[in-house]
Amino acid sequence: MKILVAVKRVVDPNVRVRVRPDGQGVELTNVKMAMNPFDEIAVEEALRLKEAGKAEEVVLVSIGPAQANETLRNGLAMGADRGIHVQTDARVEPLAVAKLLKAIAVEEAADLMFLGKQAIDDDANQTGQMLAALLGWAQGTFASRVELGEGRVSVTREVDGGLQTVSLKLPAVITTDLRLNEPRYASLPNIMKAKKKPIDVRTVESLGVDISPRHTVLSVTEPPARKAGTLVASVDELLDRLRNEAGVL
Amino acid sequence: MATLLIAEHDNTNLNELTARALTAARAMQSPVTLLVAGSNCQAVAEQAAGLGGIERVLVADAPHLAQQAAEPMGALIAELAQDFQAVLAVASSTGKSVLPRAAALLDVMQVSEVTKIVSPDTFVRPIYAGNAIETIQSSDPIKVITIRSSAFEPAGQGDASAPIVAVPTPKTRHCRPLNARNWRRRTGPIWDRRASSFPGGGHSARRKHSTSSSNPSPPNSVPLSAHPAPPSTSGYAGNELQVGQTGKVVAPDLYIACGISGAIQHLAGMKDSRYIVAINKDADAPIFHVADYGLVGDLFEILPELESKL
Numbered sequence: 001m002k003i004l005v006a007v008k009r010v011v012d013p014n015v016r017v018r019v020r021p022d023g024q025g026v027e028l029t030n031v032k033m034a035m036n037p038f039d040e041i042a043v044e045e046a047l048r049l050k051e052a053g054k055a056e057e058v059v060l061v062s063i064g065p066a067q068a069n070e071t072l073r074n075g076l077a078m079g080a081d082r083g084i085h086v087q088t089d090a091r092v093e094p095l096a097v098a099k100l101l102k103a104i105a106v107e108e109a110a111d112l113m114f115l116g117k118q119a120i121d122d123d124a125n126q127t128g129q130m131l132a133a134l135l136g137w138a139q140g141t142f143a144s145r146v147e148l149g150e151g152r153v154s155v156t157r158e159v160d161g162g163l164q165t166v167s168l169k170l171p172a173v174i175t176t177d178l179r180l181n182e183p184r185y186a187s188l189p190n191i192m193k194a195k196k197k198p199i200d201v202r203t204v205e206s207l208g209v210d211i212s213p214r215h216t217v218l219s220v221t222e223p224p225a226r227k228a229g230t231l232v233a234s235v236d237e238l239l240d241r242l243r244n245e246a247g248v249l
Numbered sequence: 250m251a252t253l254l255i256a257e258h259d260n261t262n263l264n265e266l267t268a269r270a271l272t273a274a275r276a277m278q279s280p281v282t283l284l285v286a287g288s289n290c291q292a293v294a295e296q297a298a299g300l301g302g303i304e305r306v307l308v309a310d311a312p313h314l315a316q317q318a319a320e321p322m323g324a325l326i327a328e329l330a331q332d333f334q335a336v337l338a339v340a341s342s343t344g345k346s347v348l349p350r351a352a353a354l355l356d357v358m359q360v361s362e363v364t365k366i367v368s369p370d371t372f373v374r375p376i377y378a379g380n381a382i383e384t385i386q387s388s389d390p391i392k393v394i395t396i397r398s399s400a401f402e403p404a405g406q407g408d409a410s411a412p413i414v415a416v417p418t419p420k421t422r423h424c425r426p427l428n429a430r431n432w433r434r435r436t437g438p439i440w441d442r443r444a445s446s447f448p449g450g451g452h453s454a455r456r457k458h459s460t461s462s463s464n465p466s467p468p469n470s471v472p473l474s475a476h477p478a479p480p481s482t483s484g485y486a487g488n489e490l491q492v493g494q495t496g497k498v499v500a501p502d503l504y505i506a507c508g509i510s511g512a513i514q515h516l517a518g519m520k521d522s523r524y525i526v527a528i529n530k531d532a533d534a535p536i537f538h539v540a541d542y543g544l545v546g547d548l549f550e551i552l553p554e555l556e557s558k559l
Contacts, residue, residue, distance in 0.1 A: 094349075095358045117495070123362065126361060133354050138320060142346075162489050215385040235544070236558070239555070
């Protein structure tokens with residue numbers, strides 16, 4: 001069993017993003033970047049399957065600029081075996097990412113793919129589903145529990161009404177939700193070891209995928225700010241304000 | 250050309266969120282066709298036919314669509330979409346699973362969680378957990394869009410019922426058979442996104458564990474049921490109760506944030522509420538920057554008092 005995990009380099013989730021003055025995006029220069037938190041969960045789940053003897057190899061894939069190499073190294077330091085870096089400075093939309101990942105999944109003959117359910121930058125929540133469709137594979141989105149069986153994988157999904165368990169025939173695509181696991185921290189020896197693990201750098205052209213964007217970003221703006229309200233002194237004052245000022249009770 | 254709207258339902262009842270997505274579909278400036286896909290879902294089709302401003306209701310009724318699994322639904326929608334200029338669905342867990350799959354089969358990008366339709370090819374959507382708002386223009390021949398329902402008012406009922414038309418439901422070669430689908434509903438309060446007000450509880454609400462004992466219930470509210478991530482990741486509240494960037498997005502008239510510090514990931518899910526009340530013992534908590542009314546104090550003293558005075 002070979003598991004592929006897609007990892008994306010995004011703004012660190014603890015950074016408060018600011019819209020660029022030109023209104024064409026958010027400020028990314030000198031901003032701390034990190035692996036998308038959902039992708040860390042995806043890496044962790046793949047590693048746990050390997051450690052349980054259910055998978056032989058965990059391969060990470062990242063698509064992005066030269067610095068995506070750091071993101072791959074972070075995943076390798078967590079314990080993944082090797083990385084594939086599709087290097088491009090272009091803006092790559094989820095559909096193009098799915099096409100690139102498909103090409104790699106076919107090349108690598110992957111049996112299972114893990115992706116984070118969404119990236120915390122574009123919040124698109126679509127790459128995993130698109131990848132599954134392009135491969136013609138089953139999909140288990142928003143996974144909070146994964147159990148690998150013989151030729152099948154059981155995925156418990158977080159859905160609007162609660163939890164839903166699906167049994168998918170392999171190969172399959174799984175997208176990970178927050179409660180699936182708690183990702184490990186890389187130990188110092190593993191960080192050192194990761195420096196020697198192989199990362200195969202690829203070009204978009206070598207995978208034969210057209211990544212030209214379908215969306216044009218017209219503008220990026222700050223959300224309307226909520227003005228800070230007033231502090232009230234007591235429950236009585238709160239109720240009075242809600243009843244008589246806001247009129248919501 | 251026309252717009253195809255995917256109905257949100259459970260094979261018995263049409264979900265009210267469909268009417269909100271219909272408001273968005275009408276903004277696409279072309280006739281709206283509704284698709285009800287499921288199993289034994291004729292009742293849903295009849296309810297849907299009463300909505301105002303739809304031209305017809307397509308019904309895809311087959312056993313393999315009973316759970317609205319993404320694999321057959323994606324293939325069905327991709328096939329039907331050839332005759333439409335746009336496909337819309339609510340950004341629910343079903344819509345979010347199904348629609349990107351259909352988009353990929355159509356070789357188009359999806360526009361996720363749209364909060365405003367500027368024109369039939371230009372859309373507004375939040376990015377970075379709502380910390381930036383993006384306006385994008387799509388060059389795809391078919392627009393595939395999920396709708397953030399809290400940003401749209403529900404469409405009303407129509408004067409006459411729209412015609413109901415059955416469509417074939419081919420089995421797909423795109424997916425492999427699934428089995429053993431089953432549901433497990435969490436015990437405890439299942440929330441209702443349409444409620445006009447409700448309280449949210451944060452990590453500190455765990456201290457006394459039983460949140461329901463300190464449960465204020467304003468009129469038209471649901472029980473204490475909206476939690477940002479920490480309580481739900483720590484296992485004491487279900488995922489379906491999570492509000493935020495990765496959970497649900499709500500915009501009630503009144504949101505009472507109890508013991509919630511105000512992390513950006515949580516604010517993403519509730520900051521469009523009309524009135525926000527924050528109760529927190531930390532006077533410096535960021536939640537007070539977005540709250541209309543703030544009350545500094547211990548929620549375990551304040552909530553019982555609030556409840557007794559309502």
